[in-house]
Amino acid sequence: MRIGALWNKLAEPKNIPRLFAFSLGIILIIGLIVPMALNPDQLYVRPAPQEQIDQGLAIAPYDRGGEVLSQAGIINPQYPENAASLGMITGYMSPLAQWVSSVSPYFGTSIYSSPGGLIDEILYYTRGFDTILESSILMMSFIIASWLSINYTMNRKNDENEIKKDVKKAISDSANVAREVKANDEKARAKQLRRDN
């Protein structure tokens, strides 16, 4: 293929998402052979898998210790000096969560189990700015969606080009129908003639 034809294909907006998806797929496949090297000394550390389950803790595998407002739990921020009272609500659980964890040993494995205090500390204390940004992304998409649903800019009923295209299609369709009718007519006449002779 000549390179000019290739450039022309690249200039068509319809082809771009396909090209992007293709190149992303290739990079992801290359990613399968990249050696994994996880850093064990991470931000927001968590205990090794199965360690807490073997100890028989009630909210395993997410027990990080600490008592609400008196003793800090195990949580490791990037800049400890910016979050002086971090860890004070790590161990907080709602009354309902406390009751479930007292009657069931599987509380830690369920979806509603991640200790509420920990998530709050990360979302609103150490990484609060990210949370603001995330919710503003959502807000902007709601603004755009409500504008589109009220004003309906995609309405193509009165678009001139669209009407022209439709008219062209209707003309060619009716021409096709006429041709078929004519062919059928001739066939029927030939049949009749054969029968008469």
Place this chain on the structure above:
Amino acid sequence: MDFGTLGGNLLGTISLGDIVLYLTPFNLFLFAVLLGFTVLIALSKPETQIEATMHYLNNTEVTVGPKEFKQRRFLSIICGIASAGAMITGDLFNFTLFMALVGILNIGIVSAVKQTSVLNSAFNYGLIAMMCSLPLFGGAAIILASAGTLSLAVLSQMPASPMVVFGAVLMLIGILGESGVAPFFASKAEMFRTAGSPFIVIIHLSSLFIIVRAVEILLLVLW
């Protein structure tokens, strides 16, 4: 690579918990230019276009209605502020969030237009922006998993492991798609072909500045 070699002396930091914005002359300059441009956009009125009609003697005028004008001005101002924020952020994940916000706003600025050809290419750009969330956030997550941190100040002192390089490449393709650099330019370039110039220009300007900033961030992470 160090901050000093890339952006000049570190003038100070703004700490918001774990997210520390840092100020160097380079970043401050980009920040100030974008904010200045945003102010200009907030004050200006949109241009109109006259299109010649083929085979006939009449011209069609493409104007921006008052409702459309308000919506597009609002989204452009937010877009300017978001890209200005991306210029001084010191956190990798924070940067990808700013990037995603700019992408959404770019679609929003164009979605108020009532020209179907523009809307078609905006739709195609939207598909790319949607796909980009995977490499952007995935790349940041991979860098977090292999380096153990998201702070650029710490990352810049670390040697890059193969997994960090892979994360950076993933982020790079996300940034390329989101800001519409070649070879993914066509859908974004077609989006500009409409009236209402200052609002359209912020789409272009935000992706331009974000590319510059992304190069700086990738150098900090990889070198």
